[in-house]
Each structure stands twice: as C-alpha cells, then as structure tokens.
Amino acid sequence: MRATPTAARDRRGSPPALREEPTVGEPHPPTPSAVPRPAAPGTPPPPALRARSLGRSFGRGRSALTALGPLDLDVAPGEFVCLVGPSGCGKSTLLRIAAGLLRPGTGELEIRAAGPRPAAMIFQDYGIYDWKTVLANVRFGLDVQRVPRKEAEARARSWLARMGLAEFADAYPATLSGGMRQRVAIARALAVEPEILLMDEPFAALDAQLRTILQDELLDLTQHTRTTTLFITHSLEEALVLGDRVLVMSARPGRIIAERRPPFGRPRSGAVRGAPQFAALEAELWELLRGQVDGRPGTTAEVPA
Numbered sequence: 001m002r003a004t005p006t007a008a009r010d011r012r013g014s015p016p017a018l019r020e021e022p023t024v025g026e027p028h029p030p031t032p033s034a035v036p037r038p039a040a041p042g043t044p045p046p047p048a049l050r051a052r053s054l055g056r057s058f059g060r061g062r063s064a065l066t067a068l069g070p071l072d073l074d075v076a077p078g079e080f081v082c083l084v085g086p087s088g089c090g091k092s093t094l095l096r097i098a099a100g101l102l103r104p105g106t107g108e109l110e111i112r113a114a115g116p117r118p119a120a121m122i123f124q125d126y127g128i129y130d131w132k133t134v135l136a137n138v139r140f141g142l143d144v145q146r147v148p149r150k151e152a153e154a155r156a157r158s159w160l161a162r163m164g165l166a167e168f169a170d171a172y173p174a175t176l177s178g179g180m181r182q183r184v185a186i187a188r189a190l191a192v193e194p195e196i197l198l199m200d201e202p203f204a205a206l207d208a209q210l211r212t213i214l215q216d217e218l219l220d221l222t223q224h225t226r227t228t229t230l231f232i233t234h235s236l237e238e239a240l241v242l243g244d245r246v247l248v249m250s251a252r253p254g255r256i257i258a259e260r261r262p263p264f265g266r267p268r269s270g271a272v273r274g275a276p277q278f279a280a281l282e283a284e285l286w287e288l289l290r291g292q293v294d295g296r297p298g299t300t301a302e303v304p305a
C-alpha cells in the first residue's frame, strides 16, 4: 500500500501542504501492494513500513496548521516500534496515514504487503460494533476478506480462546468490561493476520492493573506472531516494556528527535519493569519529552541514531 502525496493527485494545483481533506470514513484508495522479493543473503530485509519526508497539514491559508513532519521512518518486518510525543504532535495523524485513512500532504508512506490485508488498526475506544456479537466482531475482517464462513468462524473462535473470551462468543459488547472489549478489538485485528498492526493508545482508557495485564498479553502475542507493530502511547513505561525501539517525537509539527532501544532481549516479559536499567531509561525519555512539552531549550536537537 502506498499513500501518495496529495500533490500527485491534485489537478487544480493547490499547494499540497494546505489542502484540507475529509479525514474520517474516507479511506484513500490503496494502490496495488508491493510483493516482497527475497532479500539477498546477508542484507537486511526491506522495511515493512517506510515513510520519507512525510508531512501533513490541516486547514487553508492563515488558519492552516502543520501537524506532522517532515518525518522519515523505517519499521523492520516483525519489529515493535513505540511512538511517544507531546499531545497534539501528530502521532495519530501519522498512524491514520499509515492506515490509509488520511492522505499525506507531502512525502510518502509505503507498507510492503504480500497479502490483501496490509494493515489493521486498534483505537483507544475499541472500535468494535455494539450491534454485533463478540464472535461476529472478531469474524468481521475475515468476512470482509471473504474467508469461507466455516474457516472464518474457526479462526475467530480460536482468537477468542487465545484472548480468554471463548465463553463470551455470543455476548454483545455492551455487556463486557473495558478490558474485555479491548481484547475483542485485538482479536479482531489479529484474526486477519495483518502485515502491520497500528495501535493508537489502545490501553489509555483502562485502569492501571488492566493496562498492565493487557500489555503483558500483547507482549506475549506479538512475540509469537512476530507482527510488525507501530504503537502510540503516552506511557513511557508501556513503550519500554513493549518496544524494540522507542521513538520520541517533537512538539507539533511532530518529527522524530530521538530513538532508544530498550536493552531487554526477546522473548521478554513484563518482569523487565523491575530491571535496573528500566527506571533510568524511563527518566531519560521523560527528560527528552519534558523538553518538548514545556519548550525548554537544549533538549530538541538530538537526531535519531
């Protein structure tokens, strides 16, 4: 899937950075997926997600607001990348561009996909359908993919079992707790076996204990499935527990100003929260982030490694 710059499509010639577009419910048409070719021996595989000079503005003229970029980003196949940054720096905008829900204003973002379902997105507010049963929710993406009904049902039930929800298959979401609803959303996203999982603060609405439990479950799941994941969070702890890499974004317009690789091997568990380096890394990231939030000088110039 390639999200091309607005400029390439704009026959009226309006400046790409200033063009306002509908943002919700109007996915831009994906261009045909790139079929990955095998990498030459010894060379790293090409990135699963690649963004170059990616930028996005909203509004026109004087009221135009530059939300994001320019930003370069590579996410390797199977990598779990966490994005942290001050509120309003463009994190969701980046994710929505990756999901194909929003066009870039400048630059491009490409997802290398072998299959018909390159990306699945999970939001903070679950994004599940209240009028469908739990099973129908999890089966939804498979139905859209036209997976035969029997197979879809079996795959959906197997994901429900994995998420500890087997006995709630016929329940409606309104009867579930927040944590259970988010598990349904995760099961639905993973059931379609996406090339890349895009998660926008998926645990933000949950209480601290549930959040920890779901973090540990997600860790376990993604280490098994090796699903490439781009994960937005305001929680540095969450980013350090889950991420192979943590990217820090600047204040709006968001750019990547620093990168850290938590020194915890894989497979890892939530026990890394107690590792001696954990608190130090969290404090270091917090310093970087605080420089962006309160605009203190001297903390913005770091370039990602």
Ligand SMILES: Nc1ncnc2c1ncn2[C@@H]1O[C@H](COP(=O)(O)OP(=O)(O)OP(=O)(O)O)[C@@H](O)[C@H]1O
Residues within 6 Å of the ligand: 023, 058, 059, 065, 067, 085, 086, 087, 088, 089, 090, 091, 092, 093, 094, 252
């Ligand atoms: N559809 C839109 N129209 C106009 N402005 C928008 C639109 N979507 C986002 N913005 C603006 O773009 C900027 C970035 O928004 P975005 O939601 O991407 O930030 P964020 O980093 O995800 O924020 P938060 O951490 O608070 O969720 C904000 O100033 C926001 O008001």
